[in-house]
Structure formats: structure tokens, C-alpha cells
Amino acid sequence: MDSMQIWWSEIQSLLLSIGFMVLGFFFHAFITRTNAMAASQRGKIILDEAEKKAKAIEHEAEVKAREEVLAAREKAEHSLDKKRQSIIELEDRVVAREKDISRKLELLETKDRTLSEKLDKAEEQQETIIEQKKVLDERIAQENQRIQEIADFSKDDARKIIMEQMETELEGEISGLIRHQQKTAHEQARAQAREIVCSAIERYAGEHVSNITTTQVQLPSDDMKGRIIGKEGRNIRSFETESGVNLIIDETPGVVLLSSYDPVRREVARVALERLLEDGRIHPASIEQTLEKVRSEINELIRQAGEDALYNLGISGVDPELVKILGRLKYRTSYKQNVLEHSVEMASLMAMMAADLDLDVSTAKRVGVFHDLGKAVDHEVEGSHAVIGANLLRKYGEEPIVYNAVAAHHDDVEKNSVYAVLAAAADAITAARPGARLDSTDLYLERLDKMEKIAKSFKGVDKSYAIQAGRELRVIVEGKQVDDNRALVLAREIANTVQNEVRYPGQVKVTVIRETRAIEYAK
Structure with a gap:
């Protein structure tokens, strides 16, 4: 188990x-x-x-x-x-x-x-010249033969005689033409005499030069330059903005420059800056107040200057705006002349010439005193001062004869009256008289000496003198070398040479003097 x-x-x-x-x-x-x-x-x-x-x-x-x-x-x-x-x-x-x-x-x-074509024409002309030269040579040979046969002169003697005869004949013809023209001029009717006189006076017309655009202001010390500039340039910017004028501060000791094309603005800036320097308080607020005050004073001075000029000339019925514009010329210069004084002087000259020519003296005065009116605003308006002034006169109701004469006194428009011719002549006369414009003594004497030397360079001239501040050149010739016909031609030749080689204001009168002296002694 x-x-x-x-x-x-x-x-x-x-x-x-x-x-x-x-x-x-x-x-x-x-x-x-x-x-x-x-x-x-x-x-x-x-x-x-x-x-x-x-x-x-x-x-x-x-x-x-x-x-x-x-x-x-x-x-x-x-x-x-x-x-x-x-x-x-x-x-x-x-x-x-x-x-x-x-x-x-x-x-x-x-x-x-x-x-x-030119070559063909040149050949034709050359052939013609050759033919003419042949004819001329034949005639010269015939004349030389005839003279040698008659006087038994050499060829050079004959040529010299022919040249002398031709010079004598030509001088006679030229002097005859000059006498004829002079006689014709003297025979003109009284109705044409006014235009002839005015045309002769018109030859005084002169040229233009540039104007002053800067003004110097003296400083009490160079320290004032810093105060004028101010902190970060505040004062100088305020001054230039309020015045419309450029303030130039450089290294020049003791001065500053004011620059502007407007003379009135420049004058306002000058007076205001001098007052600010005198007061010592320089800042934007005082600059604005001072400029405004000075501007009002200058405007009143301008109006008063225009009224005084018209009152002294006896001119009335002028628009107030024209009076103000005329007064602005008190602060305008040209050729180193004060333009307002120049205008008053020109009005007086035109009045005298108009009286001599039986013209309306009142119209002549108005043309004269208003002829440079455009210079008061020529920095603001395009065009020549003559045309600008004429447009202003037209705008403020002046007569056509007045504003045409103003526009035409420098040939910007066509002259349609004798007043325009007188305006051109008087304008040149006021500038050409001795002392009217800046002219150094050396240049003045050099011009007189050059005129005298030109006259002495001509054959037959014995002495020459520049008189009347260079307005007349008197030439004394030898009576045996220069006859009456040659004296007329010589005056014209000297005048043309002076006109081409010498710069001078107005015109120069050339007078050739020839005399014959017969001297005998009684014993």
C-alpha cells in the first residue's frame, strides 16, 4: 500500500x-x-x-x-x-x-x-574789283602823267597834292553838311522847338548802381555781443523774427551789422537795438515791446516826411497811401543819395524846365516827386522801380500822363508825352551835378586829365581845358593849321573820341576855338 x-x-x-x-x-x-x-x-x-x-x-x-x-x-x-x-x-x-x-x-x-555761292560771288566781286582797279590805275596813271607833264612833278609829289586836294574837298563837304544841319535845326518852327530841346536834354540819362542793404550799430563794449545773442541764441532769434532783419555778429570789434533789403525795417531795427543797448535790459519781451514802439514812431515819421515833401512843393490831392509810400523814401539811398531829397530836387528841376517850355508846372512836379516811388517797395514787388511806381500811381488815382512819365523815365515803356522826356533829363541832371553822387577826387581829376589829353592828341590843337566840372571841353587850335571847315570836323571827332573812351555822367560839350591875330608895331 x-x-x-x-x-x-x-x-x-x-x-x-x-x-x-x-x-x-x-x-x-x-x-x-x-x-x-x-x-x-x-x-x-x-x-x-x-x-x-x-x-x-x-x-x-x-x-x-x-x-x-x-x-x-x-x-x-x-x-x-x-x-x-x-x-x-x-x-x-x-x-x-x-x-x-x-x-x-x-x-x-x-x-x-x-x-x-559765296566763293562764286567773291570771284565775281574779285573780277569786278580787278576791272575797277584796272580802270582806276589807268585814270591815276593818266592824272599822274598829266600832272608830271604840266608841272614836272614826281609821282610822290603828285600823290601828295591829290591827297591834300581830296582832304580839303572832303572837309569842305563835311563842314557844309554840318552847317546845313545847324541851319535846318534853327529854322524849325516853335511847335517843334520843345521836342528838340527835350531831345537834347535827354542825352543826360545815366545808369543804375546797387543800393546799401546793411547798417552798422556801434556797441559800448564787446561784452554786449553776448547779451545780444542771449542764452542759447534766444535774444538774437527773437530780434530777427520780430524785426524781419538779419543781425550779423562777427569778430569786428565794437560793431554789429543789420542786413535787410527793406530800408524801413532796417531803420526800425537800428533804432530799437540802440535803445535796447542804452537800456541794458535785453530779453525777448523787451525786444518785442521796443520794436513795436519804434515801429509806430517810424511810421509816423514816414507819414510826416511824405507830407512835408509834398507841402514844400505845393502839391495837394494825393492819396494818403501814396503819402506814406513817398515818406518811406526818406530811408532809401541810391548812388549814395537820399532818394526822397533826390525826388524833391528833381521835382523842382522839372518845374523850372516845364516853366521855360510853357508846360504845366503842377504836372511836372508830380512826375518829379513820384518818379522813384517804386524804390520804396522794389524789394517786395517784381519788376523795375519805374514800372512799380507807375503801377502804384495808377492804383491810387493819378493821371495817365503822370504814371506814363514815371514808367518811361528809364525807357521801360514808350514815352508818350514831353514830361517823360523831362523826367529822364532831370533825373540825370540831379545825378550829374558836382557833389550829387560819391566820386573820389582822384577819379575826378583823372577823368579831366584824360579828356584834355584826348583833345591834345589831334593835329593842330594848341591847348585844351576841361571846365565846368568836366561838363565842357574847350580846345584852342592853331589858326594856320586848322581852318574854319576843319574846326567843325575836329569838334565832332574829339566829341566822338571822348564819348568812346571816357566814362562820365551827363554829356560833355566840346568847343573848338580858332582865331587869327594880326600884329604890327608903330615906330
Whole structure:
């Protein structure tokens, strides 16, 4: 029994071991299969990812290749466009050069035709001259032969006699023409006398020069320059803005410059700056107040100056705005002259000339005093001062004869009255008189000396004198060398030479004096 149990137990143990072995085998097979399936799955996944990466790399390579192809194509097209543009430009230059060559060929052909025509004409003229020269040589030879036969003169003596005869005849003809013109002028009717006198006076007309545009202001000390400038330039900017004038501060000791084309603004700035320097308080507020106060005072002085000028001339009925504009000329200079004083003087001169010519004195005065009115605003308005002044006179109701004379006194428009001629003449007279304009003594003496030397350079002149401040040149000639006919011609020749070689205001009168003195002594 016990052995059977033991045997059975061993058999159970053996069966159990076999069962476990079978189960272990199947479990191991299951695990192996499972692992194999998992490995197969992972391999498949890895293959799929590898395929995807391969496709991505392939796609990226295709895109990159396509981009490189496009870039290469664009580069090639750009290069082709540049070459095409270069070819087009070259073609344009070639076409332009062909046109230029064609034009030059046409010009050359035209010039060639013109030159050929001129050569033909020159040849014709040369032939004509040769024929005339032959005729002239024959006549000269005949005359020389005749003279030599008559007087037994040499060829040179005959030529000298002929030349002297021709000079004498020509001088006689010229002096006859001069006398005829003088006689004709004296025989003109009284109706034409006014125009002749005015035309002669008109020769006084002169030229223009530039005007002063800066004013100096003296400083008590150079320390004031810093106070004028102010902190960070505050004071100088305020002064220039409020006054409309440029304030120039440089290294020049003791002075500053005010620069402006407007003389009234420049005067306001000068007075205001002097008051600020005297007061010592220089800041934007005081600058503005001082300028405003000075501006009011200057405007009143301007109006008063215009009224005084018109009152002294006896002119009335002038628009108040014209009076103010006229007064502004008090602060305007030209040729170193004060323009308002120059205008008053010109009005007086025109009045005297108008009275001598039986013209309206009142109209002449108005033309004279208003002739430079445009200079008061010529820095603000485009055009010449004569035309600007005429436009102002037209605007404020002056008569057409007045504003035409003002516009025409420098030949900007056509003169349509005798007052315009008088205005041009009087304007030049006020400038040409001695002392009217700045002229150094050296230049004045040099001009007189040059005029006298010109006169002495002519044959037959004994002495010459420049008198009346260079307005007249008196020439004394030798009576034996210069006859009456030659004296007339000599005066004209000297006048032309002076006109061409000497610069002078107005006109110069050349007087040639010839006299014959017979002297005997009683014993």
C-alpha cells in the first residue's frame, strides 16, 4: 500500500513535471510568438518611417532642385534682359548717331552750298574789283602823267597834292553838311522847338548802381555781443523774427551789422537795438515791446516826411497811401543819395524846365516827386522801380500822363508825352551835378586829365581845358593849321573820341576855338 502510494505519488510528480514542461513549452512558444509579432510590428513601423523619410528627402531634393532650376532660369533671364536692354540702348545710340550724322551731313551740305555761292560771288566781286582797279590805275596813271607833264612833278609829289586836294574837298563837304544841319535845326518852327530841346536834354540819362542793404550799430563794449545773442541764441532769434532783419555778429570789434533789403525795417531795427543797448535790459519781451514802439514812431515819421515833401512843393490831392509810400523814401539811398531829397530836387528841376517850355508846372512836379516811388517797395514787388511806381500811381488815382512819365523815365515803356522826356533829363541832371553822387577826387581829376589829353592828341590843337566840372571841353587850335571847315570836323571827332573812351555822367560839350591875330608895331 505504501509502495503503491509512493509509486503513484512519483507518477503524479512525473506527470505534473511533464505537464509543467508542456505548459512551459507552450508558454515559451506563446511568448516567443508574441515577441516575434511585436518585433515584426516594430520592423514594419521602422520600415514605414524609413519610407516616409526617404519620400520626404526625395521631395525636399526635388523642391531644392526645382528652386535651383528656377533660380538658374531667373538668372539666365535677368542676364538675357540686361543683354537685350544693352542691345536696345546700343541700337538707340546707333540710331541717334545716325540722325546726328545725317543732320551734320545736311549742315555740311548747306554750308558747302553757301560757301560755294559765296566763293562764286567773291570771284565775281574779285573780277569786278580787278576791272575797277584796272580802270582806276589807268585814270591815276593818266592824272599822274598829266600832272608830271604840266608841272614836272614826281609821282610822290603828285600823290601828295591829290591827297591834300581830296582832304580839303572832303572837309569842305563835311563842314557844309554840318552847317546845313545847324541851319535846318534853327529854322524849325516853335511847335517843334520843345521836342528838340527835350531831345537834347535827354542825352543826360545815366545808369543804375546797387543800393546799401546793411547798417552798422556801434556797441559800448564787446561784452554786449553776448547779451545780444542771449542764452542759447534766444535774444538774437527773437530780434530777427520780430524785426524781419538779419543781425550779423562777427569778430569786428565794437560793431554789429543789420542786413535787410527793406530800408524801413532796417531803420526800425537800428533804432530799437540802440535803445535796447542804452537800456541794458535785453530779453525777448523787451525786444518785442521796443520794436513795436519804434515801429509806430517810424511810421509816423514816414507819414510826416511824405507830407512835408509834398507841402514844400505845393502839391495837394494825393492819396494818403501814396503819402506814406513817398515818406518811406526818406530811408532809401541810391548812388549814395537820399532818394526822397533826390525826388524833391528833381521835382523842382522839372518845374523850372516845364516853366521855360510853357508846360504845366503842377504836372511836372508830380512826375518829379513820384518818379522813384517804386524804390520804396522794389524789394517786395517784381519788376523795375519805374514800372512799380507807375503801377502804384495808377492804383491810387493819378493821371495817365503822370504814371506814363514815371514808367518811361528809364525807357521801360514808350514815352508818350514831353514830361517823360523831362523826367529822364532831370533825373540825370540831379545825378550829374558836382557833389550829387560819391566820386573820389582822384577819379575826378583823372577823368579831366584824360579828356584834355584826348583833345591834345589831334593835329593842330594848341591847348585844351576841361571846365565846368568836366561838363565842357574847350580846345584852342592853331589858326594856320586848322581852318574854319576843319574846326567843325575836329569838334565832332574829339566829341566822338571822348564819348568812346571816357566814362562820365551827363554829356560833355566840346568847343573848338580858332582865331587869327594880326600884329604890327608903330615906330
